[in-house]
Structures are given as C-alpha cells and as structure tokens.
Amino acid sequence: MNATAQALVLPFITQVTRAVSLSENVKVLGGIPFAEDGTYLEWLSILGFTIGCYYVIYTFYALCFHPLRKYPGPWHLAVSNIPNRWSTISGNSSYWLYDLHEKYGPIVRVAPNEISYSDPQAWQDIYGPQPNQRLGMPKDPKFFSSFEDKKTAASIITSQPKDYMRMRHIYSYGFSKQVMLAKEEMIQGIIDRAMEALRQTKQQPQDIVQIFRATDFSIVTEIVFGKAYHIFDRPTYQPWFKSLMGWIRSTAVITATTDYPLGKLAAWLLTPRSVLKQRNVYLKYVNGEIEERIGESNAGRKDVVQLMFETTDQPKLAESDIRANLPFMVIAASETTTTLMSGMIAHLLNSPDALSQLTAEVRGRFRSPSDITIATVNNLPFLNACVNEALRVYPAAPTQLPRVVPGEGATVCNRWVPGGTKVYVAPYATFRSAENFYQPDAFLPQRWLPENGESFDVDKKNAWRPFGLGAHECPGQVITNLITRLIMCKLLLSFDLELCADSQDWLSRQPVWIVWDKPELLIKARPAAA
Template sequence: MAPQLDVVGMHIPPLYVLIPGAIAVSTILYVSFYMIYNVYFHPLASYPGPKSHAATRLTYVVYQLTGQLPYRCHQLHTTYGDVVRIAPDELSFSNPNAWKDIYGHRQGHAPMPKDPAFYTRPDSGVDSIITANRADHSRGRRLISHAFSDKALREQQPLIKGYIDLLIQRLHEHASNGPLDMVAWYNWTTFDLIGDLAFGESFGCLETCTYNPWISMIFAGIKAGVFLSAVRRYGMAWMMAVLIPKKLLKSRKDNTNLTTEKVMKRLEQGTSRPDFMSHILRHNDEKGMKVPEIISNATVLIIAGSETTATLLSGATYHLLKNPRVMEKLQREIRGAFKEEKDIDMAGVNGLEYILAVLDEAMRMYPPVPTGLPRCVPGDGDVIHDRWVPGGTAVSVGNWCTYRSEANFKEPNSFIPERFLDDPRFASDNKQALQPFSVGARNCIGRNLAYVEMRLILARVLWNFDLELATISDNWADQKIFTVWQKQPLYVKLTPVVRGSE
C-alpha cells in the first residue's frame, strides 16, 4: 500500500493520485497559455479572423477532415476581408494581387517553397515534380513539358479523337437506358485517354463501362493525403495507423505498386509510341529522370491529364443544365459551326468563342481544385498584398473563396459566361483573379491538354445530344472537398439530336 502523509492533521493523497493530477493541471495550463499567446501575442495576432481559428489549428483540421474547409474560408473572407487568419500560423488571401506575391516570381524576393505539412511525398520517398525542390522541379518539368506542348498535342490528336469517338458511341448505346452518370463517363474517357498517353495502354473503362480499380485507388490516395496533412501538422506520424482509415492507406500503397508495374511495362517499349514516356525518354540525357523519379511522376501525369478535365466537364455540364439560356446559346454555337461531326477537331473548336467562355465560367464556379495550396514565407518574412508577413507563415490563395468574392466578380454566384466576353455589365470583374491552374513556375503542367480535351468532349457531346438534368442530381454541386471535389453521380438524360430538325 502506498504511503500517505499526514502533516499537522492534513491528509495528503498518495503519489499515484498526485502525479496524474499534476500532469492534467500542467497540460491545461500549457494549452491555455499556448492559446492565449496565439490569440494575443503571436506575430500574426494583428491579422483579422475568429479567435477559434487563431487559438489552435484544431479548428482548421476539423473543417479540413469534414470536407468543409473551402466553404469555411469563404465565410471568413466574407466577414473579415481579403486576408484572414485561418490557423495560428496560416493566412488565406482572396485578393488577386496575392497570386503573384505567393506563387509567382518577384525580382529581389526569394521564392516561397511549398508547405511540407500540406504536400505528401510519394510512398517511395522519391519526390515528384509536385514535392521536389526548386532545382529538381525545373529539371523534371523540362522533361515532362515536351509531352504537353502544342506540337505534341497535335501529334496525339488521332489518339484523343479515337477515345472521344468511343465515348460518343457508348453514350448512343446507353442513352435509351435512362439517365446516365456523366461524372463516370467523363472520368472513364479522360482516364482511358491519359492511360494510353502515359503508359501506352488504356485503362479499359470505356470498353467495360466500369472504373478500373487503379483509378479508385488514385481518388482514395488523394483523400488519404488530406488525413496525412492533418496528422503532420501535429508532428505525430505515429497516429496515422489510428486516425487514418486503413482502407485509404492500403489504397495508397496499392496505387504505388500498380504505378511501378505499369511504368516498368511501358519503359520496355522504348520511344516507338508518340506518348508522354517517349518524350521523357528522348530528352533523358545526363540531367534526365531516373526510373524511380519516372514512377513518382506517373501518378502526377495521370491526375494532371485527367482529373482536372473530368471534374471541369462535370461542373460545366451541371451548370449548363441549371442555366437553359446558356445551354441553348452554346448549342447554337456548336451546331452552327459544324455541319458534320468529323469536322469537330482541335482547330475547329479553337475558333469557338462561347465554349471557351463557358469553360472559364465553369472553372470559376466549380474550380477543379477549390482548396488553397499553401506556401511558406521564407526567411524573416516578406510582403504579400502590401502587408508584412513573418517568416514561417503558411500562406495561400483559395480558389473557391477568391472566385466567389463580390470584390472580384459581380454576381459571383451566378453562371454567366458573358463576363469573359467583354460584356459591359461585368467591366468591374477582375479577370486576373481567375487562376484555376495556379501561376508561376509551378503552375499546372496539364493546362494545354485539359483545354483540348474539354473543348473537344463538350462540343462532341452537345453536337450529338440534348441533355436534361435528372431530379435526383438537382443539388449535385453540394459536395464535400478533400483538396479536390468528392463528386457524386451526375445523372443526365441524353436524347440523340435528329439532324434537320433544328
């Protein structure tokens, strides 16, 4: 039995009671002082924002893990203005000037590196161009960029057209079966296409009308990255096994294994095909990519060349269906420009003005990456949007909150493509606020391919079919966000157009 002390009639509990109590009190005091310091004495204390976000990052993490963070940031910007403190050491900006300050190149200013707590390194430990340092990123991007050049895309036009042909064929075959999930059909098309461009073989989605398991693993891996980011913020990687669903971690590992298998199979074919790997291998001199680097970048290529496109097409289709005036105007442009379907090619769709405005407006209303992508302020600090920000602060421009800001766009919650066609009603719009592919040396490398695919696919679908939104998908855009959208099925009734009836 533990000894008990009795000092002048005072009963003192045993140590096994005192020690846990002392630890609990110390913890409460530490956390209290920590939160008080963050709110009132931290270098960011002068920045606007709610005390619940300034005191602890836990508030941020809760919104992050429930898929509500971009919505919350928009609420905060609406209340507090174009710069908000969203965590003890993090600021969110919605002013367009912050794009260049954070992500671009400024003479005399050090570049702002990516926030290591947000970005997840590949499981192999070998960086992709997403997580690489500045020098390795430049080297890797130089090699990969050849595959996304205008010249390369023109060479790949027959391959791209072939998959869109198959999409249209499948839609005609299934249109009479009732509403179709256009999210699935767009995903199947873009993933099949990028699989062929990256690995020399399709994923077979359009052939089987099902998702390839590898694609599901990619989506699960993105969601796992959100959980990993939340855990890393607290320096407790050991909590991964407890907090992160085992299914997500397994999908992430399986994705790495399958990627390795596909890359090794493709490398055996050399440079005989006009695809991404051929461009990488042809320019693979002494500063080229080693095989582990190619493997790490393979998933980046898949996402850059497919997810952005499929997401934007889904969002564009939904907003077109919710805005009949816009849909009818776009149909007239497409069907008036092409008398025969075979004429719908890269050169043809590049000449269409309204379809580009529709896609730009869709990117504003439904940006493929709604979340802010944080960078770290280097050194002692730097100026962002005319305000001094201390070194070590995480900073970002959130697409969702920036595009839905009344300070940047008139009627920000309305789908009006004319704002991108010099309509005088929207002369006050700040078009520079729209940067869905980011800015600077590390912007999205798949931009050119995304625009080609989006214009061709949307033009072909609307040339062939009249679309009607199923009631079950009326609120489709109400989705959770885990860096990218957690898209739900978008059910649409397709009716083949009878030529000569227009």
C-alpha cells in the same frame, strides 16, 4: 512552438520534474511516479495543472504577443490549428475558408501561424516570381510531401527549383498541344467510343461523371504510358480508374495530419477503410503499369515515360524519379479534366439560356463530328466563355496550396508577414467573392465576352487563376482545356441533354478532398435531330 512561449512555459515543466525527482516518498514503477500509498493522483494533478498552465500561457501569447496577432480572424483559430485541419479531413475546407473570408475580409488568420487570402494581389505576392525567389515562395514541405508514396526520390511536387524546372520541362512538353496533335487520331477514337457508349444507353439515365472519367483516364494513360487501356471495353482496368478518388481523399487526410506527432497513424485512423482500400487498388494498378513500362524503356513509344528516358537535360531522371512522379501525374491530368467537364455540364443543364446559346454555337460551326478537331475547337467564343466560367464557379483545383514565407519575411497585399508563416490563396473563396466578381455565385459565361456589358466592369479578372500562377502553374492545363473542348463539342453536336430529377441538387455542398468528390450526375442523352 515559438521560442518566447517556450521560455514562459518550460520553467513549469522543469519544476514538476525536479519535485518528482527530489521527493523521498515517490517510487517509480514502469516510469510512472507513485506515492508510497500506491496512488499517483497528486502527481497526476500536478502534471494536469502544468499542462493547463502551458495552454493558458500559450493562448495568452498567441493572442497578445504573436507576430500575427493583428491579423483578422476568430480568436480560437489564433490558438489552435485543429479546426483548420479538421475542415480538410471532413471535406469542408473550401466552404470553411469561404465563410471566414466573407466575415473577416480578404486576409484572415486561419491558424496560429497561417494566413489565407482572397485578395487578387496575393497571387502575385505569394506564387509569382520575386527578386530572390524565381519560383515564388517555397512550398510547404510537409503539405506537399504528403502526395508522395515513396520518399526515395523527389517528385515535381516536392523537388527543389533546379530539379523542378527540369521535370516541368518534360511534363509541359508531354502534355503540350504539339504532342496532342501527334496523338489526335487516338484521342478522337477514345472520345468517339464514349459518344457511342452514350448512344447505346437508349436515353436511359447515365452517370456522365463516370463517362467523363473513363474518357479522360483513357486519354491520359495513353499519353503517359503509350498504351491503349480501352476503359469502355476492358473491365479489367475499370477498378483502377474508379479508385482515383480513394487515393485523392486519403492524401487529403494525410496533408491535414502532417503537423502532428504520429501523423500517419492519425491519418490511417481518420480515413474510412473503404477509402484506404481504394487507395491501395489505385497504387497496385499504377505501380504495376509503371514497372511494366520501365521494363520496356527502349520500346520507342512516343509517350511521357519515353520523354523521361530520352531527355537531354542533365542530370537525367533516374528510374526512382519516374516512379515518384507518375502516380500523381496520372491523377492530376485526368481528374482535373473530369472535374472541369462535370462542373461545366452541371451548370449548363441548370442554365437553359446558356446551354441553348452554346448548343447553337456548336451546331452552327460543325456539321459532323469529324469537323471537330484540335485545330477547330478553340475558335468558339461562347464555348471559351463557358469553360472560363466553369473554372471560376467550380474550380478544378479548389484546394489551397500553401507556401512558406522566407526567413527574412515578405510583403503580401501591402502587409508585412514574418518569415516561417504559411500563406496561400483560397481559390474557391477568391472566385466566389463579391469583392472580385459581379454576382459571384451565378453562372454567367457572358462575363468573359468582349461585349459583356457594364455590369461586369467591376470584375477583377486578375483574381481568376484556375491553374495557379508563375513557374508552378499547372503544366497539364493545355490537355485539360483541349480535351474539354473536344468532348463538349461532340457531346452537344450529337445529343440533346436532360438533367435527371435525382441530380437537380448535384452542385450543392459537395465535399472537397483536394478536388470535388463528385457524386453521380445523372443525365439522359437523346440523339440530336439530323
């Protein structure tokens, strides 16, 4: 609580404590003051009155004297962060922020000490390099520490600038195009196995989300651990990749409770038991694989773990650093790719013209699946436009990533923000704002083409930052973009797709726990005519 508010409220508490201690008619039993007649209602009333005064005074302070008092937003959010945190716990945060920005504008006070932005300039002001902050504003330590299951070492999520750049160098190379080219045969084999699995369905409804997830997970774990898990053929590992959302959702709840006393207990109570069970399954599998891989540190594999051991950067990463980073890395690299592809195919199946145009482009460029390679998939303009538009209307990472304004304060969107304030860009609200994009709720890939027409001249393309900005820009975006293009090209070359009736409303109000909690997306895949 702010020092000014404390100065107003603490005298009330002091007076009550003093009254209790001086009273000759009070006995203390078990630390609770009782009157001689055995009741404690009088003192309970005083305590209740004191607490009531505390909140009345704090509310008055938050609305009338707080440094953020002039920022727009509903009054109840200025006095409590509970609505904000509950929106995260309930999976409604992205929509909640969108509604607030639609009503109050591009800058909104969403908690007593928290501001959300949908103004494109905020990307640079918050996350971009600053004169005294090369990596942008500092991360909110409470929020980001929620992603770590072990506090014995810092991960790339919570590390300080020096360690962060050292870790980022490893991850950027481990998920680079160069590494993917070296592993292309393996990647193509996994994708071809996924296409074969679809072909074997004989046009029966299939959940394409799970097919995408199994494919992405197989590729990412091969790149990270150097080991082929063959998810399609080995049921042993299927509980692992199916438990990803359990870890993600439970982590989202933890991020919402870190501000409170007994926050971990609150997170445990507020998370469904089935979700906690999934979290434990995920951690059991991933930690087991980490220990096995660390035990083979001299195996000579060309994977991300080997890069961690062989890095020439000093100081070298300790085994504890590796253990702290890998659980999140596997999810971040695989689930964002699954999200992008699921959202893209859902929008295409609901946009027949766009699907027809993309299918024609793919089949006009490639004659057989073997023609589809890492070197050839980037030269399809409409495919690139569809990927960009999918990332706009269905961002792979729709959750806001809070930063803390440095102690000296900073200017964000031409307004002064005092030090210690939490600030962030709300991606979903930003990408869906009519202030930033023409027909923001429509899936219109043509907006990303050079010959897009005058209607799209109003688009503020600098509002579109699907992988973040600056030094903290997602190091896994290369693998996400390449895998998405490879799979989409092979899928549309090999099959004619149909959306099943049960999935017609798939895009409506999905919960968001860091990423979209994607339900079944049922499709029928009919082999394309030769």
